[in-house]
């Protein structure tokens with residue numbers, strides 16, 4: 001057996017932020033037993049120390065994988081984001097270090113959509129403040145300021161997986177859906193796309209945000225945009241905390257320009273359940289504050305665990321990068337009966353020729369070859385017919401590593 005391919009029990013896996021047990025189960029079922037499981041996230045300094053020996057890391061939304069962390073992570077092959085958002089990972093730095101990043105693009109979509117639908121109804125009925133009053137011994141039995149959702153206009157910003165799923169659910173309770181997206185989107189049911197954000201803000205009774213965190217969505221909703229919303233209307237944000245200027249929102253709620261808000265994500269979130277949550281929104285009436293739990297249901301977390309752990313296993317066992325978010329995608333058949341070599345390199349001309357020259361020099365029979373590139377990175381997978389006990393794969397790997405522009409190369413177990 002090759003000296004350079006790592007036995008599965010030597011492959012170190014670090015799972016952070018209490019990812020669901022289903023992830024551990026899947027990894028163990030596939031022979032990966034060297035798993036460290038932590039309930040919390042780690043700071044950059046802690047990560048830089050910890051990742052030195054780690055081959056695979058699993059995180060959720062709190063752990064920041066910065067360029068510095070990738071610099072320290074010499075052995076890291078892949079990152080699994082056990083969530084939808086990948087803004088917490090420096091995807092460029094990961095790619096430059098040959099680290100493949102996976103996520104779960106729709107495992108918690110339904111959970112977020114259901115929570116937002118519930119919040120729409122609760123806020124239109126002013127339930128948060130009535131409930132708070134009742135807990136304090138009050139009895140606010142009144143219809144003033146309480147409305148049905150039926151017939152109201154729901155304005156969705158970002159009509160992707162979550163936005164469009166919510167659109168379907170909201171129509172089922174009689175809401176009229178309008179949406180704004182920077183891309184042309186297929187409208188589901190009777191929903192209609194509007195041309196500008198301003199138009200959406202000026203017509204909607206409820207505005208809800210479902211955009212990713214990008215430079216374009218940072219502070220997308222500030223004081224000016226809030227002023228453009230209809231008096232008494234409602235704002236919901238379960239996307240990312242940097243999308244809404246939170247002080248401006250607090251002002252708009254205190255002045256009663258807005259009738260209510262539900263916020264699940266914040267510019268700064270506590271690192272763990274023991275840290276105090278600070279926000280200018282605390283104590284404001286008709287404002288639901290939730291601790292970033294839009295996707296936190298048993299169903300979603302279990303599915304995410306299975307999906308992302310499965311992607312890590314397929315990459316580790318087979319080299320498959322299908323659905324990676326920062327890497328050329330290659331879907332590969334299994335490689336029973338051959339040794340599989342992976343070569344990740346800067347996308348320069350002539351790389352494949354050089355790899356094939358090494359095979360020719362050793363008179364190796366190549367039984368399969370796969371190449372995928374993007375603007376920056378090339379990914380070549382080569383299956384070679386060589387007996388398991390031969391050290392030829394090690395020799396070839398060593399020579400492949402010498403090719404200028406090589407980022408990372410390995411031979412699969």
Ligand SMILES: NC(=O)c1ccc[n+]([C@@H]2O[C@H](COP(=O)([O-])OP(=O)(O)OC[C@H]3O[C@@H](n4cnc5c(N)ncnc54)[C@H](O)[C@@H]3O)[C@@H](O)[C@H]2O)c1
Nearest residue numbers: 084085158159160161162181182210211212238239294295
């Ligand atoms: N609160 C939670 O627990 C939770 C759970 C899951 C996802 N999220 C967040 O929700 C976001 C959306 O998830 P999704 O699965 O629907 O993503 P998605 O990629 O399917 O959809 C995002 C949509 O936003 C649109 N968009 C991008 N920039 C825009 C802009 N500037 N203006 C208008 N539209 C814009 C895109 O074209 C796309 O249609 C995720 O990126 C994540 O940050 C939060």
Ligand SMILES: O=C(O)CC[C@@H](O)C(=O)O
Nearest residue numbers: 060061062083084085295
């Ligand atoms: O579970 C999490 O930490 C994040 C959930 C959500 O924001 C996501 O991006 O999927």
